[in-house]
Amino acid sequence: MNVNLRIPTTLNEITLGQYQEYAKLEGLSETDLQLKTVEIFCNVPPIVVRNMKATDIVEICSIISGMFDTKHQLISMFKLNGVEYGFIPSLEDMSFGEYVDLDTFIGDNDNLHRAVNVLYRPIEHRQGNRYTIKEYDPNTSEIAKDMPLDAVLGAVVFFTI
Secondary structure, rough: OOOOOOOOOHHOOOEHHHHHHHHHHOOOOHHHHHHHHHHHOOOOOOHHHOOOOOHHHHHHHHHHHHHHHOOOOOOEEEEOEEEEEEEOOOHOOOOHHHHHHHHHHHOOHHHHHHHHHEEEEEEEEEEEOOOEEEOOOOOHHHHHHOOEEHHHHHHHHHHHO
């Protein structure tokens, strides 16, 4: 069976939602973990993964695990679905609600999308590297599950240092 896969080569090609799904995997055997890794990060059905060559699965898992071994940098802006997002320009001006949500969810993989929804929002106005972002809306956190993982992990590292 010939299958065309899109194997991510950078964390920019992995979404927060995929990472959250992967982070929930516990207690699996090494082979089951490898199958789920390819299924989740390459976005293919389990039957396709099961029909792949074992050596290909091992190689793909090696590529994916290698991406997580990189040093994560804070990313101030990125595009998602044609919308430019920016990191909150002033942490000192954060509202109490933003602070509570960020503090509550930044260390919780299941709710990490709620924390990054505080940190990254659509840019309203931009002039060079300076910009303003939309007001915080906790009801838009599901969109954050589509954010690129490199931006998310960079923000998490920024807050844990």
